[in-house]
Amino acid sequence: MRLRVRRRWFNRRRNEEARDTESPALFSDVPSSRSFVGDVSRETSPKQHPPTSHKPAPFRFMFHVKRRRRIFTALALAAIPLIAACTSTTGSTGWAPPIPDIDDENVVIIRNDDKKISAIDLKDQTELWRFPGEDDVFPGLADSIEFKAFYGAPVPLGTDPEEFVVAGEEGGVVYAVRYDGSSARLLFDTEDSIIAGLVVEGLTIYVATTDKNLYAINADVPETITWQFQAFGGALWGTPALVQTEAFGQLLLVPAMDGHIYAIRTDPTLAESERLAWEFSGTNGSIAANVHVEDGVAYFGSFDRHFYAVDIETGAEKWSANGDNWFWSSPLIVGDILYAGDLEGSVWAWNKTTGNAAWQAPYPAEDEVRSRPVLVNDGDTLLVIAKSGVVHAIDPVTGLNQWTTVPIDDDVLADTLIVAGRVLVSNDDGDLFEVLFDLDIPTVLPIFPPLIRRTEQTPPGEPRSN
Amino acid sequence: MEFLGFIWSDLLVNPMTNALIVLTNGLFDSFGLGIIAFTLIIRGATYPLTRRQLRTTRAMQEMQPRLQEIQKKYKDPKRRQEEMMKLYREVGFNPLGCAVPFFIQIPVWIALFQVIRRTVGTSPEALLDLSGKLYEWSFINEAVPLNSNFLFLDLGNPSIPLAILVAVATFYQQKFSPRSPARDERTASMNRTMLWMLPILFGWFTITVPSGLGIYWLITSLFSIVTTYSYNGRPRLSLRWFVSTDPLPVVPRGTATASSKASQNQSNAALPSASNGDSNPVSDGQPRRRRRRRRRSRGAAGDRPEGTETSHGTSEQ
Numbered sequence: 082m083r084l085r086v087r088r089r090w091f092n093r094r095r096n097e098e099a100r101d102t103e104s105p106a107l108f109s110d111v112p113s114s115r116s117f118v119g120d121v122s123r124e125t126s127p128k129q130h131p132p133t134s135h136k137p138a139p140f141r142f143m144f145h146v147k148r149r150r151r152i153f154t155a156l157a158l159a160a161i162p163l164i165a166a167c168t169s170t171t172g173s174t175g176w177a178p179p180i181p182d183i184d185d186e187n188v189v190i191i192r193n194d195d196k197k198i199s200a201i202d203l204k205d206q207t208e209l210w211r212f213p214g215e216d217d218v219f220p221g222l223a224d225s226i227e228f229k230a231f232y233g234a235p236v237p238l239g240t241d242p243e244e245f246v247v248a249g250e251e252g253g254v255v256y257a258v259r260y261d262g263s264s265a266r267l268l269f270d271t272e273d274s275i276i277a278g279l280v281v282e283g284l285t286i287y288v289a290t291t292d293k294n295l296y297a298i299n300a301d302v303p304e305t306i307t308w309q310f311q312a313f314g315g316a317l318w319g320t321p322a323l324v325q326t327e328a329f330g331q332l333l334l335v336p337a338m339d340g341h342i343y344a345i346r347t348d349p350t351l352a353e354s355e356r357l358a359w360e361f362s363g364t365n366g367s368i369a370a371n372v373h374v375e376d377g378v379a380y381f382g383s384f385d386r387h388f389y390a391v392d393i394e395t396g397a398e399k400w401s402a403n404g405d406n407w408f409w410s411s412p413l414i415v416g417d418i419l420y421a422g423d424l425e426g427s428v429w430a431w432n433k434t435t436g437n438a439a440w441q442a443p444y445p446a447e448d449e450v451r452s453r454p455v456l457v458n459d460g461d462t463l464l465v466i467a468k469s470g471v472v473h474a475i476d477p478v479t480g481l482n483q484w485t486t487v488p489i490d491d492d493v494l495a496d497t498l499i500v501a502g503r504v505l506v507s508n509d510d511g512d513l514f515e516v517l518f519d520l521d522i523p524t525v526l527p528i529f530p531p532l533i534r535r536t537e538q539t540p541p542g543e544p545r546s547n
Numbered sequence: 548m549e550f551l552g553f554i555w556s557d558l559l560v561n562p563m564t565n566a567l568i569v570l571t572n573g574l575f576d577s578f579g580l581g582i583i584a585f586t587l588i589i590r591g592a593t594y595p596l597t598r599r600q601l602r603t604t605r606a607m608q609e610m611q612p613r614l615q616e617i618q619k620k621y622k623d624p625k626r627r628q629e630e631m632m633k634l635y636r637e638v639g640f641n642p643l644g645c646a647v648p649f650f651i652q653i654p655v656w657i658a659l660f661q662v663i664r665r666t667v668g669t670s671p672e673a674l675l676d677l678s679g680k681l682y683e684w685s686f687i688n689e690a691v692p693l694n695s696n697f698l699f700l701d702l703g704n705p706s707i708p709l710a711i712l713v714a715v716a717t718f719y720q721q722k723f724s725p726r727s728p729a730r731d732e733r734t735a736s737m738n739r740t741m742l743w744m745l746p747i748l749f750g751w752f753t754i755t756v757p758s759g760l761g762i763y764w765l766i767t768s769l770f771s772i773v774t775t776y777s778y779n780g781r782p783r784l785s786l787r788w789f790v791s792t793d794p795l796p797v798v799p800r801g802t803a804t805a806s807s808k809a810s811q812n813q814s815n816a817a818l819p820s821a822s823n824g825d826s827n828p829v830s831d832g833q834p835r836r837r838r839r840r841r842r843r844s845r846g847a848a849g850d851r852p853e854g855t856e857t858s859h860g861t862s863e864q
Contacts, residue, residue, distance in 0.1 A: 173670040173671075173672060276671055369674070384678075385689055386688060424675065424678040
């Protein structure tokens with residue numbers, strides 16, 4: 082058997098070699114070592130050559146040296162943009178959602194197109210300030226700063242907030258910035274990247290990093306760790322949730338990419354070994370979504386295409402439901418119904434207590450849903466914005482479509498903000514849009530940068546001066 | 548356009564993406580091993596095309612003396628072109644034989660590059676993008692994100708030592724690649740520049756991209772070195788060759804039959820030999836494998852004299 086295989090291999094190899102050397106003219110100077118069976122038929126003598134001039138040869142045009150050079154140069158030049166397009170990398174832009182200003186409801190803080198934080202006046206559609214400013218410097222900070230992306234939302238700091246805290250992904254530095262944009266201060270440098278949102282309780286800030294670290298820091302004592310927990314099994318990408326339990330006191334529910342939810346006791350007097358209250362390991366996929374807690378139950382989705390409800394006192398699973406793809410969006414709970422979208426574009430509605438489906442079928446948004454659903458129009462319309470930028474209005478009771486808009490320019494992954502009755506959406510480019518749903522034809526209007534610059538606007542009744 | 552997108556995504560990139568994750572799963576959840584195995588499989592699958600390319604390049608290389616002779620001999624461009632065509636036809640050489648396999652392989656390489664870049668999942672956006680490419684099989688979804696630690700590398704981040712390895716491997720890949728002899732000093736100078744420029748370029752790329760892609764380039768270069776070396780008859784290489792800028796010595800595949808050899812000797816008497824001036828370190832100009840085979844056949848044939856008619860009706864030399 083082995084011999085036969087070897088012989089077959091040898092025959093094949095021999096044929097290949099014979100093919101390779103089908104033109105003896107190439108090797109005429111080389112002393113021939115052997116000839117093969119069947120080589121007679123391949124012998125090439127001048128007599129056997131076909132006439133050269135009568136029959137046009139295939140690819141004859143290629144034989145012209147200059148033309149061939151031009152063709153190959155053209156092909157190579159054409160290949161460069163093709164290769165560049167195909168190998169282009171997905172850049173990090175972040176999906177930090179806009180937040181309202183504490184004092185002025187007409188001002189929102191957004192992640193802008195320059196990977197910085199901006200305060201936007203919604204009335205004037207103008208930028209009030211940006212952090213960091215020109216040349217990446219900012220009052221109160223000694224060094225220049227350069228951000229790669231913002232994923233977590235800025236969070237108000239303290240009980241009577243004058244500052245918000247924000248962390249850029251690369252570098253993992255936590256800053257406190259004054260709402261009026263007058264100054265900022267460095268709070269803590271994790272020397273790691275931060276994708277999870279910050280959690281703030283009074284002056285204590287909880288920072289979860291991709292390097293499996295959870296830090297508790299105090300805003301009054303910058304650059305000092307109050308306590309730290311490092312026994313996570315995976316990177317921390319989802320925003321933790323702070324909850325009060327009867328059994329353990331205050332807990333921080335930390336989702337991790339190892340598919341576990343870690344319940345960490347926040348009491349600063351505890352040793353690291355005493356911090357873990359419970360651990361939920363019932364998922365088979367990573368958890369990158371934020372944890373949402375309501376009525377003693379933690380809700381979150383996983384990469385195993387399931388959505389989970391877990392008791393915050395014990396860490397026991399209450400229910401789980403199937404999705405069509407990974408869950409990365411935060412859920413919205415209204416009354417007894419929980420709404421969540423998955424990355425297949427399916428929007429689901431479940432009973433928050435039982436996990437039973439509330440709609441006959443999931444709503445097909447036809448593109449990934451990372452943005453959290455919001456309820457508008459006095460609770461009559463559920464707005465879901467797909468990654469494609471299409472705004473879907475869904476009947477929250479039946480799950481049927483009410484209307485859809487044309488896509489917003491660029492992807493939308495950030496959560497939607499409702500402030501003073503206005504629905505604001507931020508896209509990947511950091512542009513701000515408003516969803517106008519009470520018009521005859523619901524539409525999406527650019528807020529910042531504005532469609533028409535204010536300086537170019539003409540007052541009603543006055544002719545435009547050219 | 549949609550059809551092309553379907554072919555690109557659903558028939559090429561998505562299956563490859565899932566296959567890479569399955570491989571990683573099977574190889575102890577090591578993404579590094581997964582990339583290595585995957586690169587080798589893809590390169591192995593496209594080896595027939597690579598082989599064809601090598602064959603054409605080698606034919607071109609060995610045809611150079613005769614081409615140069617034609618260029619010297621015929622000043623009239625039309626006549627020169629005719630003679631070249633005649634030569635191409637005579638030796639069965641297709642100028643597209645080298646380019647077509649190369650261009651067929653380009654989409655596969657780009658897809659492989661994209662797959663690795665995507666599965667490395669360096670940013671949340673990349674991971675989110677990956678979700679739509681995965682099949683519904685639970686074990687695939689559960690494996691993501693992949694463990695990006697491999698040896699001393701974090702496959703999601705660039706690595707300088709790996710960049711150096713890639714540059715060195717690219718340098719030797721260049722050295723091992725068959726090159727047509729330079730027609731003039733300008734071409735020779737360009738060849739020398741390319742020998743240095745490409746490794747620097749690839750080394751620089753490796754510093755700017757995740758190490759997973761660096762591993763891919765490294766394995767691709769090593770695979771290319773091995774296949775080229777093997778295809779070219781595995782010539783013996785001195786230590787000096789490794790530190791020089793000399794190309795791989797050409798081991799001729801002399802298997803011409805007696806009659807054709809005679810006719811070719813006649814027609815090529817004036818042409819420079821393909822092995823003339825060749826710094827082939829192999830003593831008798833033949834690869835070791837062929838010499839072994841010849842010894843074997845000698846043993847089998849005993850002391851049969853040259854040119855003796857065999858049972859197949861051909862003569863063995």
